[in-house]
Amino acid sequence: MRVYLKDDILYINQEDLPTYKKGGSIVRNSYFWALKSISCYSRKGRDWEFDAVVWIALCRMLLSFAQSGYLGDSETLLEFDTDTPIPRTLRSVSTWL
Template structure:
């Protein structure tokens, strides 16, 4: 998922966050609700926002869903611009574009 940090807020590109689909995969829908539950802002038409206080929980969640094997690596890995430093707490679940 494309990610960036602005003003100490982690932003996930709205085009990359999972979609909730009624009658869809239980794992994907659970992933959607888990990510949404810790987001500071998760509107339908904007990027999802995460404050530094939840970054550890976000990392654990991303790694857990990645280890499950039900979701692809591109869905569970944060992709930062090459010009941005990845915070230590997120390094295990992130890379550069």
Template sequence: MRAKIEDMVLYLHKEDVPEFKKGGSVVRNSYFWALRSIAGQAYRNRDWEYESEVWIALSRMLLSFSESRYLGLSETILEFPRSQEQIPDVLRSVSTWE
């Protein structure tokens, strides 16, 4: 998922966040609700926002869903642009550079 950090807020690109699909996969819908539940802002057609206070929870959640192997790495890894100065330690295990 494309991500960026501005003013200690993590933004997930609106096109990369999971979608809720009625009658869809239980795992994917659970993933949607789990990510949405800790987001500061999670509006349709806008980037989702995560304050630094929830980054440890986000990291653990992404690791858990990644280890389940029901979702692909592109859905559970944060992809930061090369212009991002550095990736915070708490997010490093679930992050990469684009």
């Protein structure tokens, strides 16, 4: 998922966010609601925002869903621009584009 930082807030690009589908995969719908529940701002059609205080929870959640084997790396890795330093808290679930 493509991400960027601004004023200690992590933004996940809206095009890379999971979608909720009625009658869809239980894992993907659970992933959607789990991400939404810890975001500080999550409107449809907008990038979702995550305050630094939830980054540890975000990291644990992404690791958990990645280890389940149901979701691919593109759905559980945070992808930063090459010129952006990755915060220490998020390094285990992050890479550069």
